[in-house]
Amino acid sequence: MPEGHRAESVDTARKLPDLLGPLLDGVAESVIVRAPSGHVLLWNKASEALYGYSREAMLGRHLHDSLNAHHPTTLERLEQHLLEQGHWEGELKRTLASGEDRRIEVRWTVQRGPEGQPVAVIEYGRDITRLSDAELETRLQAHRYRNLFQAMAAAFWELDFSEVRKMLAGLAHAGVKDFRAWFEAHPEFIDSAIAVTRVVDVNDKTVMLFGNGRREDLVGGTVAPFWPRESRDVYAESLLASIHRLPSLSRETRLSTLDGRLIDALFTVCWPSGHHGRGTVLVGVIDISDRVAAEREVRTSELRYRNLFQAMSTALFQIDTSRQRELSASLAARGIEDIAAYVDSEPEFLVIYMDAMRVGDVNEAAVRIMGAKDRSELIGQPVTRFWPRSSYPVVRRSLVASFRQDVTFEEETLNCRLDGSEFNTLFTLNASPELRARNMVLVGLTDITERVAAQKALRQLQSEFAHASRLSMLGELTASIAHEVNQPLAAIATNGAAGARWLSRREPDLDEVRAINANMVSDAKRAADIIARIRAMASNKASERQRLSPNTVVEEAVRFLHHELLAHEVDLRLELAEDLPAIEADRVQLQQIVVNLALNAMQEMKRAGCPSPRLHLATLACDDGLRFEMEDSGPGIPLEHQERLFQSFFTTKANGLGMGLSICRTIIEAHCGRIWAENVANGGARFIFTLPFARTPSRPG
Amino acid sequence: MSSESLISVVDDDASLRQALVRLLRSLGLKGLAFDSAEAFLASGQLEHSDLVITDIHMPGMSGIDLKRELDARGSSVPVIMITAKTEATVMERARACKPTCLLKKPFDSEEFIACVERALSL
Numbered sequence: 001m002p003e004g005h006r007a008e009s010v011d012t013a014r015k016l017p018d019l020l021g022p023l024l025d026g027v028a029e030s031v032i033v034r035a036p037s038g039h040v041l042l043w044n045k046a047s048e049a050l051y052g053y054s055r056e057a058m059l060g061r062h063l064h065d066s067l068n069a070h071h072p073t074t075l076e077r078l079e080q081h082l083l084e085q086g087h088w089e090g091e092l093k094r095t096l097a098s099g100e101d102r103r104i105e106v107r108w109t110v111q112r113g114p115e116g117q118p119v120a121v122i123e124y125g126r127d128i129t130r131l132s133d134a135e136l137e138t139r140l141q142a143h144r145y146r147n148l149f150q151a152m153a154a155a156f157w158e159l160d161f162s163e164v165r166k167m168l169a170g171l172a173h174a175g176v177k178d179f180r181a182w183f184e185a186h187p188e189f190i191d192s193a194i195a196v197t198r199v200v201d202v203n204d205k206t207v208m209l210f211g212n213g214r215r216e217d218l219v220g221g222t223v224a225p226f227w228p229r230e231s232r233d234v235y236a237e238s239l240l241a242s243i244h245r246l247p248s249l250s251r252e253t254r255l256s257t258l259d260g261r262l263i264d265a266l267f268t269v270c271w272p273s274g275h276h277g278r279g280t281v282l283v284g285v286i287d288i289s290d291r292v293a294a295e296r297e298v299r300t301s302e303l304r305y306r307n308l309f310q311a312m313s314t315a316l317f318q319i320d321t322s323r324q325r326e327l328s329a330s331l332a333a334r335g336i337e338d339i340a341a342y343v344d345s346e347p348e349f350l351v352i353y354m355d356a357m358r359v360g361d362v363n364e365a366a367v368r369i370m371g372a373k374d375r376s377e378l379i380g381q382p383v384t385r386f387w388p389r390s391s392y393p394v395v396r397r398s399l400v401a402s403f404r405q406d407v408t409f410e411e412e413t414l415n416c417r418l419d420g421s422e423f424n425t426l427f428t429l430n431a432s433p434e435l436r437a438r439n440m441v442l443v444g445l446t447d448i449t450e451r452v453a454a455q456k457a458l459r460q461l462q463s464e465f466a467h468a469s470r471l472s473m474l475g476e477l478t479a480s481i482a483h484e485v486n487q488p489l490a491a492i493a494t495n496g497a498a499g500a501r502w503l504s505r506r507e508p509d510l511d512e513v514r515a516i517n518a519n520m521v522s523d524a525k526r527a528a529d530i531i532a533r534i535r536a537m538a539s540n541k542a543s544e545r546q547r548l549s550p551n552t553v554v555e556e557a558v559r560f561l562h563h564e565l566l567a568h569e570v571d572l573r574l575e576l577a578e579d580l581p582a583i584e585a586d587r588v589q590l591q592q593i594v595v596n597l598a599l600n601a602m603q604e605m606k607r608a609g610c611p612s613p614r615l616h617l618a619t620l621a622c623d624d625g626l627r628f629e630m631e632d633s634g635p636g637i638p639l640e641h642q643e644r645l646f647q648s649f650f651t652t653k654a655n656g657l658g659m660g661l662s663i664c665r666t667i668i669e670a671h672c673g674r675i676w677a678e679n680v681a682n683g684g685a686r687f688i689f690t691l692p693f694a695r696t697p698s699r700p701g
Numbered sequence: 702m703s704s705e706s707l708i709s710v711v712d713d714d715a716s717l718r719q720a721l722v723r724l725l726r727s728l729g730l731k732g733l734a735f736d737s738a739e740a741f742l743a744s745g746q747l748e749h750s751d752l753v754i755t756d757i758h759m760p761g762m763s764g765i766d767l768k769r770e771l772d773a774r775g776s777s778v779p780v781i782m783i784t785a786k787t788e789a790t791v792m793e794r795a796r797a798c799k800p801t802c803l804l805k806k807p808f809d810s811e812e813f814i815a816c817v818e819r820a821l822s823l
Contacts, residue, residue, distance in 0.1 A: 479786070479788065482785070483758070483785040483786055484785075486785035486806040486807055487714045487716075487717055487785060487806065488716065489806070489807040490717050490720075490783075490785065490806035490807035490808065491714070491716040491717040491719075491720040492720075492807070493807040493808070493809075493810060494717065494720035494721055494723075494724050494807075494808075494810060494813070495720045495723060495724075496810070497724055497727075497810025497811075497813075497814075498720065498723040498724035498726070498727040498810075499727075501724075501727035501728065502727050512723070512726075512727075515723075516720075516723055519716060519719065519720060519723075522716070523716050523720075526716070563758075566758050566759075566760060567758065567786070
């Protein structure tokens with residue numbers, strides 16, 4: 001600031017006493033005007049009485065130094081705050097001419113020149129040393145209110161409404177009854193009301209939000225600069241609220257800052273009880289520009305979501321879950337926590353649950369996939385009709401997942417088209433917290449009919465291969481099979497001959513004949529069992545999963561091998577773990593694997609001229625479920641064969657097809673297991689496969 | 702053929718073993734059953750046996766092993782071998798140790814009886 005300018009301002013201020021001095025002497029309150037430097041420019045009579053210093057003694061002296069002023073924060077801070085804010089009020093300790101300390105309540109306001117530069121500080125002061133406790137308490141409350149008023153994150157305005165009241169009274173006098181209609185017909189009335197609504201006070205937040213940081217630009221003026229025309233009806237609303245004596249009114253509107261920027265605001269006006277008729281109202285304004293911007297963003301993203309929703313080639317269903325929520329709440333209210341158990345005991349609940357879920361919206365792909373003519377055929381439908389009874393277990397699992405607050409659920413299932421025809425689908429459900437908050441979940445359906453058909457064909461092919469491999473295996477076992485069947489046949493023939501001899505005696509020994517007959521029946525049954533076992537192995541039945549005891553499967557397979565083991569003079573050792581859980585598998589295919597592995601081992605041991613061939617079969621439980629091991633005492637697997645061992649058409653046999661191990665792997669992998677081979681430390685090969693144990697049976701239903 | 706004759710039957714298949722003993726009994730002969738060659742040798746019945754009927758394929762000692770053992774012990778007891786196996790090599794090895802008879806399962810009972818009678822008359 002140029003020196004000259006400042007000097008001139010001070011000069012102007014120095015002239016003040018001449019003009020104002022006599023006037024201010026009549027005021028009971030202490031009024032002191034000081035230069036920004038702190039030197040006293042004006043000292044009225046009340047100040048002389050309060051502090052005991054004459055005007056002559058004080059003019060030109062430094063105010064704070066002369067009165068030995070004290071404040072919990074430093075005076076420099078107070079002065080700095082004053083210059084920034086233009087205003088300060090609070091309590092100081094000052095020392096009177098008599099040497100006595102007093103508590104003085106002061107209000108300071110900065111006077112500024114035409115350039116905005118501080119020219120003088122006006123102080124109003126009061127001795128509050130002797131105020132009664134009650135008065136102090138009241139003042140403290142007022143102080144608290146002011147602090148609150150200032151500290152609030154909201155911008156607060158104290159408005160003088162008295163002129164507007166007069167205008168309203170004039171209207172009432174003129175016979176206006178329906179103010180709403182009248183306001184609508186006369187927007188210019190609202191404009192003039194705005195133009196006479198005066199700003200009494202504002203808090204710091206208001207100064208920051210609406211002004212350029214200067215309280216005096218706001219206080220004393222009207223609200224017109226802040227009230228754009230587009231928000232006129234909100235002003236009219238608040239007038240109506242006032243007329244109808246509502247305690248408060250809140251509206252979202254747009255207000256303008258001093259520099260013309262529009263802000264989205266939550267505008268709250270309240271007429272504190274007892275203020276009716278007094279003309280001042282308190283207005284709170286919260287800047288919600290950020291929130292409004294966020295909402296606009298949400299709307300844009302919703303639009304984006306809608307576009308995506310429609311454009312997706314997957315069939316999408318937006319499901320309204322409001323009623324389903326009520327169902328959940330009512331279950332919770334009845335103390336039902338284990339939803340799975342509840343559904344099992346009340347199977348009809350599934351239908352109630354599906355009835356409660358209605359299609360809110362669908363995309364074009366959904367219209368196509370469900371065979372609808374257009375979206376309206378699907379919207380509003382409960383989802384029940386899309387679920388055939390055979391798929392209810394899937395609904396049950398999705399329900400349990402939903403109660404667990406799982407975000408996604410996915411399963412392959414069957415669904416119904418509108419015409420009731422069933423088709424294979426991949427059902428996915430998304431219940432993200434964002435969707436849940438809007439009472440909806442998103443369901444995607446993919447038509448996997450073709451994939452399912454392809455998988456079926458593949459399974460068929462694999463099963464054919466397994467069958468071919470079994471037949472070839474049986475071929476290798478022909479000699480063993482012949483031997484095995486011959487045993488009971490030989491016994492039958494022998495018994496038959498013996499029986500005939502006993503009968504042809506003069507006195508037939510019928511007891512002996514009966515015993516022989518019983519033996520023949522049991523041998524015939526034994527032969528039939530062997531045939532049945534071979535027939536099962538030779539059959540081309542579709543793969544059939546059932547719960548099996550792992551050890552039983554191994555024991556049955558060993559029966560196939562009995563004669564082969566004898567023929568090769570193989571020492572077989574079984575080490576089967578007790579109490580193994582069940583597996584879910586195809587019995588014949590698993591036996592095929594055990595037989596196949598054992599045959600391979602025996603052949604390899606024979607080929608290597610193994611002197612004392614041994615085969616060790618073991619079952620045990622491991623992390624992956626069942627672990628089956630077969631160890632032989634042969635030469636082990638040559639390194640160069642290890643990688644190709646399980647590949648198709650890999651064989652070491654002169655007349656082998658090379659399908660055996662490859663089929664074993666296919667079967668094991670189709671059962672979600674793993675098969676591999678390794679060499680045993682002291683010679684021999686070990687084949688291992690694992691299979692998951694069957695899931696513990698769920699509750700019936 | 703004397704009713705005093707004792708015939709030892711060695712076969713690991715219980716039902717055929719039993720059937721053979723019954724057939725012998727219907728002929729008026731006394732059969733003693735053993736489920737393995739080892740059990741037979743350990744029983745001490747070799748000396749009392751007039752005929753040994755043995756299966757070839759058994760866990761442990763085979764019928765061929767048994768015949769060789771008897772030869773080694775200097776026993777002259779006749780031996781009838783029965784087998785359900787038909788592989789040429791097996792038959793070859795069986796014939797090589799000169800059993801009185803070599804029968805394939807299932808065998809004709811008349812043929813079996815003829816074999817037994819021939820063996821006992823030796």
